[in-house]
Amino acid sequence: MTAAVETTGLTKTYGDLVAVDRLDMLVHPGEVYGFLGPNGAGKTTTLRMLLGLVRPTAGTLRILGTAHDVDRSDRLARVGALVEGPAFYPYLSARQNLRALAARGKVPRPRIGEVLERVDLTERADDRYAAYSLGMKQRLGLAAALLKRPDLLVLDEPTNGLDPAGMADMRDTLRRLAAEGCTVLLSSHLLGEVRQICDRVGVISRGRLVTQQPTSELGGAGSLRVVAAPLDRAHDKAQRILGKDAVRVDEAALQLAVDPDMAASINRALVAEGIAVHEIRWHEPDLETAFFELTEGAPDVA
Numbered sequence: 001m002t003a004a005v006e007t008t009g010l011t012k013t014y015g016d017l018v019a020v021d022r023l024d025m026l027v028h029p030g031e032v033y034g035f036l037g038p039n040g041a042g043k044t045t046t047l048r049m050l051l052g053l054v055r056p057t058a059g060t061l062r063i064l065g066t067a068h069d070v071d072r073s074d075r076l077a078r079v080g081a082l083v084e085g086p087a088f089y090p091y092l093s094a095r096q097n098l099r100a101l102a103a104r105g106k107v108p109r110p111r112i113g114e115v116l117e118r119v120d121l122t123e124r125a126d127d128r129y130a131a132y133s134l135g136m137k138q139r140l141g142l143a144a145a146l147l148k149r150p151d152l153l154v155l156d157e158p159t160n161g162l163d164p165a166g167m168a169d170m171r172d173t174l175r176r177l178a179a180e181g182c183t184v185l186l187s188s189h190l191l192g193e194v195r196q197i198c199d200r201v202g203v204i205s206r207g208r209l210v211t212q213q214p215t216s217e218l219g220g221a222g223s224l225r226v227v228a229a230p231l232d233r234a235h236d237k238a239q240r241i242l243g244k245d246a247v248r249v250d251e252a253a254l255q256l257a258v259d260p261d262m263a264a265s266i267n268r269a270l271v272a273e274g275i276a277v278h279e280i281r282w283h284e285p286d287l288e289t290a291f292f293e294l295t296e297g298a299p300d301v302a
Helices: 043-050 095-103 110-118 134-146 164-179 191-197 230-240 260-272 287-296
Strands: 004-015 017-029 030-035 058-063 079-082 152-156 185-187 200-205 210-213 223-229 249-250 253-256 276-283
Touching: 004 043, 017 043, 017 058, 017 200, 017 210, 030 043, 030 164, 030 191, 043 152, 043 185, 058 276, 079 134, 095 110, 095 134, 095 210, 110 134, 134 164, 152 164, 164 185, 164 191, 164 260, 185 191, 200 287, 210 287, 223 230, 230 249, 230 253, 230 260, 260 276
Parallel strands: 030 185, 030 200, 079 152, 152 185
Antiparallel strands: 004 017, 004 058, 200 210, 223 253, 223 276, 249 253
16 A cells, blocks of 8 residues: 655755754554654654655655655645644635635635534634634634645644644544544644554654654553552562563552453452552553653764
8 A cells, every 4th residue: 555655764954954864754544643753853844845845855755655756736736734833814714715725726615614614613714814813723724724635634733722622623633534534644742642643653853763653552561550568479479370571560569561451350369369459550651751761862963
């Protein structure tokens, strides 16, 4: 199956500054891919290269199977984007702005009402853009990106300016788009956002991609945390049940590398041995710690 986005050795330099350094990225069709990294890591520069707004210094890229050296209008005909904030005519309404874009892109007018409804702006569609809040401007930017029914949607910090309810709505919208077959590539520095919405994630630091993996694997697998007394007896019993490699002691508690649905059976086994179980709960991996370990450990670009 043709990749939605594929880059090999993608590089962008500005004089002595290496903004993006030999980036190898692969985005599968129909997935939500999170491009994660601290501010200044090279996320926006990468997205601008993908969209033909910045010319790469070196490397290759393909968008929906089309190489970057093909005419830009052909390459981006199936791509919608919201990068570095939307830009609209301030004294026109949202509906009027979308009409102007639709006419330029030869998009049927009924599509305007569809995208306004999808981003929950129908009731405010005839208000001037200048009166919109930052969150509403973001939603209108998404509506504009959806006008052409894109196969690939590229978004730079799409939840910027949204309140918690708006962020939840944006997540739901993007998941529905992916379920309908649209590939979503979004950049973010918000760990929680990426974890909730993305299928896979690429982590960039100082211009380099330091990992690319399923979001569920970022930070490692979870574990069952058991606080029991006496701890040494609980440790020995757990090792007999699960094996030595699945049991470790961390902060006066057992960390068991098992599925969470084993909690009840492990609890019964310990209690049957006369061991008091004070706490047993599923411990999710610390995504924030994993993120900073990855990005702090990345080498500086030359």
